[in-house]
Amino acid sequence: MAGKLFTLEDVAKHNKEGDLWIVVDSKVYDVSKFANLHPGGVGVLLAKSIAGQDATQAFFSLHRQEVLLRPQYARLQIGTIEGQTEVIKPLAAGDLSLVPYAEPSWLSPGFFSPYYNDSHRKFQQAVRKFVEEVVLPDAVKCEDNGKRISQDVVEKLCEMNIPAMRLGPGKHLKGRTLMGGVIKTEEFDHFHELILNFELSRLGTRGYIDGLLAGQVIGLPPVLNFGSPELQAKVVSEVLSGKKFICLAISEAFAGSDVSGMQTTAVRDGDEWVINGTKKWITNGTFADYFTVACKTGNGYTVVLVPRSDAVSTKAIKTAYSSTAGTAYVTFDNARVPVGNTLGTVGKGMQVILSNFNHERWMIVCTSLSAQRKIVEESLKWVNQRIAFGKPLSSQAVIRAKLANMIARVESGQNWLESITHQMNNMSYNEQSDKLAGPIGLLKQYITRTGRETAEDATQIFGGRGITASGMGKLIENYHRTSPYDAILGGAEDVLGDLGVRQAIKKMPQNARL
Numbered sequence: 170m171a172g173k174l175f176t177l178e179d180v181a182k183h184n185k186e187g188d189l190w191i192v193v194d195s196k197v198y199d200v201s202k203f204a205n206l207h208p209g210g211v212g213v214l215l216a217k218s219i220a221g222q223d224a225t226q227a228f229f230s231l232h233r234q235e236v237l238l239r240p241q242y243a244r245l246q247i248g249t250i251e252g253q254t255e256v257i258k259p260l261a262a263g264d265l266s267l268v269p270y271a272e273p274s275w276l277s278p279g280f281f282s283p284y285y286n287d288s289h290r291k292f293q294q295a296v297r298k299f300v301e302e303v304v305l306p307d308a309v310k311c312e313d314n315g316k317r318i319s320q321d322v323v324e325k326l327c328e329m330n331i332p333a334m335r336l337g338p339g340k341h342l343k344g345r346t347l348m349g350g351v352i353k354t355e356e357f358d359h360f361h362e363l364i365l366n367f368e369l370s371r372l373g374t375r376g377y378i379d380g381l382l383a384g385q386v387i388g389l390p391p392v393l394n395f396g397s398p399e400l401q402a403k404v405v406s407e408v409l410s411g412k413k414f415i416c417l418a419i420s421e422a423f424a425g426s427d428v429s430g431m432q433t434t435a436v437r438d439g440d441e442w443v444i445n446g447t448k449k450w451i452t453n454g455t456f457a458d459y460f461t462v463a464c465k466t467g468n469g470y471t472v473v474l475v476p477r478s479d480a481v482s483t484k485a486i487k488t489a490y491s492s493t494a495g496t497a498y499v500t501f502d503n504a505r506v507p508v509g510n511t512l513g514t515v516g517k518g519m520q521v522i523l524s525n526f527n528h529e530r531w532m533i534v535c536t537s538l539s540a541q542r543k544i545v546e547e548s549l550k551w552v553n554q555r556i557a558f559g560k561p562l563s564s565q566a567v568i569r570a571k572l573a574n575m576i577a578r579v580e581s582g583q584n585w586l587e588s589i590t591h592q593m594n595n596m597s598y599n600e601q602s603d604k605l606a607g608p609i610g611l612l613k614q615y616i617t618r619t620g621r622e623t624a625e626d627a628t629q630i631f632g633g634r635g636i637t638a639s640g641m642g643k644l645i646e647n648y649h650r651t652s653p654y655d656a657i658l659g660g661a662e663d664v665l666g667d668l669g670v671r672q673a674i675k676k677m678p679q680n681a682r683l
């Protein structure tokens with residue numbers, strides 16, 4: 170039926186209730202029966218400028234492209250207009266956007282970068298296609314219904330070894346096939362990891378991004394870097410194959426960014442630790458099987474891996490983002506764990522916690538910046554298509570000034586992030602802990618602050634649509650509501666800025682004078 174050809178004159182004859190056709194981008198839709206079900210009402214479809222007319226302009230100023238791709242609406246198409254071809258085509262899964270600044274410059278035609286090579290390009294293409302085909306439908310569903318990531322998606326992620334790659338380069342990748350073999354294990358570096366984080370967080374579903382096993386990205390490295398070989402052999406393979414879930418349990422109602430204020434204790438009893446206390450804001454905690462727990466032990470701190478048991482209970486915390494993230498309040502009530510589950514040296518847990526923070530903060534910078542870039546793309550598209558006061562929004566200088574700031578923020582953040590990622594590629598884990606804690610803290614402060622400025626600007630540009638969870642501005646609404654998460658999780662913005670400056674002061678040469 171979609172192949173039937175009509176003229177605009179044919180369509181014009183169907184312009185009344187019960188016999189109503191419209192044209193959108195060369196396609197003819199019979200909306201006679203649908204009109205009464207139309208979410209925007211029947212009246213708008215019967216307007217003289219719409220009924221039996223080419224309604225392309227009106228349609229795209231009120232609906233996202235994806236509306237016409239939904240099967241229930243796609244089947245309203247009865248043919249096409251003779252001599253016309255479709256102009257507004259959705260991108261195929263995996264395609265790059267050609268909207269300026271929608272992609273980082275290394276993915277923009279004609280631009281160059283010192284950091285990325287063919288391996289990164291092949292990897293980026295494979296990941297984008299996988300994310301759009303496999304992850305996106307689950308993300309949209311779970312963001313809405315609040316349920317945890319579907320197990321079949323977890324299994325597909327594990328088949329591609331995505332959870333393993335999100336831990337960065339290292340021994341845990343040995344013998345694994347990455348993205349179906351598109352790159353070799355030994356090629357994998359922090360830029361591949363950056364790409365993975367970027368691609369996963371372009372979906373506009375912030376709660377789901379954390380639900381997408383963020384707990385593992387921050388909870389498993391202490392096991393990998395500080396756990397005994399026996400513990401690693403069991404836990405790492407269970408988690409990276411998607412059979413078990415893990416989370417990081419550090420923050421408490423008593424201690425957020427001020428980690429040293431924590432009150433959870435681990436007391437030695439023979440060959441066991443006995444753990445008591447509570448943890449708050451624990452991402453993926455509602456469905457985790459393992460908890461990487463920071464405890465007070467005497468005068469110091471010790472990190473212990475605690476499996477779920479009757480002595481461990483988790484309760485969902487209601488937050489501003491979707492409960493698909495599995496944010497939990499966790500209680501340990503005399504939880505007994507073998508001392509073999511100690512991660513690192515007893516009493517030296519603060520080193521484990523602090524060195525782990527660098528990678529967590531860098532990961533948040535990647536995901537936050539990618540989401541910020543998506544908002545720039547959405548805004549550029551909107552100002553181009555939205556007609557207000559008789560002109561496209563882009564013709565207003567005040568709107569262009571907002572966009573100038575939005576573009577400058579995302580581009581400066583990207584360049585700083587790539588420079589730091591290059592350092593990570595060339596430094597050992599210990600060198601990174603020593604040299605990059607300050608710069609990563611400052612970078613995270615910058616990205617999350619600029620992210621919230623961009624959220625604010627985009628909301629003004631989208632107006633009422635920017636505060637509505639469905640329709641044209643749905644990504645803006647999600648980002649505006651959830652961008653404060655990036656500014657808090659992994660260390661609050663002000664604390665991280667301060668950390669960066671304190672690290673700089675500590676490294677001042679003794680002879681430095683004006």
Ligand code: HEM
Pocket residue numbers: 191198200207208209210213214219224227228231232233236237242245639640641
């Ligand atoms: C095949 C044709 C059409 C389909 C399948 C369709 C479908 C929809 C859907 C699903 C919505 C809910 C919002 C969303 O998901 O974006 C909506 C809202 C709306 N539609 Fe349509 N529509 C069609 C044509 C039109 C046309 C030609 C107009 C022209 C005036 C129109 C005016 C509206 C309005 C005013 C809203 C409410 C928008 C809002 O709340 O911001 N629709 N339509």
